[in-house]
Amino acid sequence: MPLTKFRGIVVFNLIYMTEKKVEFSYEEFNDSSELNEADALLLNEARKVTVDAYAPYSNFHVGAIALLENGEKVVGTNQENASYPVGICAERVLLGSAATLFPNVAIKTMAISYNSKEVKSDHPISPCGMCRQALLEYETRTEKPIRIILSGQEGKVFIINTVKYLLPFAFTKSELK
Numbered sequence: 001m002p003l004t005k006f007r008g009i010v011v012f013n014l015i016y017m018t019e020k021k022v023e024f025s026y027e028e029f030n031d032s033s034e035l036n037e038a039d040a041l042l043l044n045e046a047r048k049v050t051v052d053a054y055a056p057y058s059n060f061h062v063g064a065i066a067l068l069e070n071g072e073k074v075v076g077t078n079q080e081n082a083s084y085p086v087g088i089c090a091e092r093v094l095l096g097s098a099a100t101l102f103p104n105v106a107i108k109t110m111a112i113s114y115n116s117k118e119v120k121s122d123h124p125i126s127p128c129g130m131c132r133q134a135l136l137e138y139e140t141r142t143e144k145p146i147r148i149i150l151s152g153q154e155g156k157v158f159i160i161n162t163v164k165y166l167l168p169f170a171f172t173k174s175e176l177k
């Protein structure tokens, strides 16, 4: 227990602290054959759309597809730039298109995959920090959780039921009012 001195006397500090834990659960599948038909189809489309990525600098081609509440599908791929920070991730390309083509329509499920000639695409990747923030804004704005399906071109598949799980302690619009 930490000690401090008060008027020359050593006293114990009282600690008013509770330890908190953040936990979440997600589903793990050995491969896409274990998914239901709709999810398997969506993941397959995310895997295929990686060919449309523009990623000459990283050679890391990311593809994302969203199934919207109105039944429409919107895709996105990463678009890099010679000025590296200008490049945009597949997820945010998708969100910009979805919000513009179908304003205020919630996203039910988003599948994200990748392909690369430098690394094996045999395990799921998950969205970067900036994309998590952007995804959370979308989820908050449309008031519907976004299911996220993550997988490489083959191998394990993760399904996460809400973006909230990916970004604990998030900064949201509720702080600004």
Ligand code: THU
Pocket (backbone or CB within 6 Å): 055, 058, 060, 061, 062, 077, 078, 079, 080, 087, 088, 089, 090, 091, 125, 126, 127, 128, 131
């Ligand atoms: N990237 C995405 O598009 N989405 C992700 O979830 C992770 C990373 C892109 C950004 C960059 O073009 C390349 O992948 C390597 O970081």
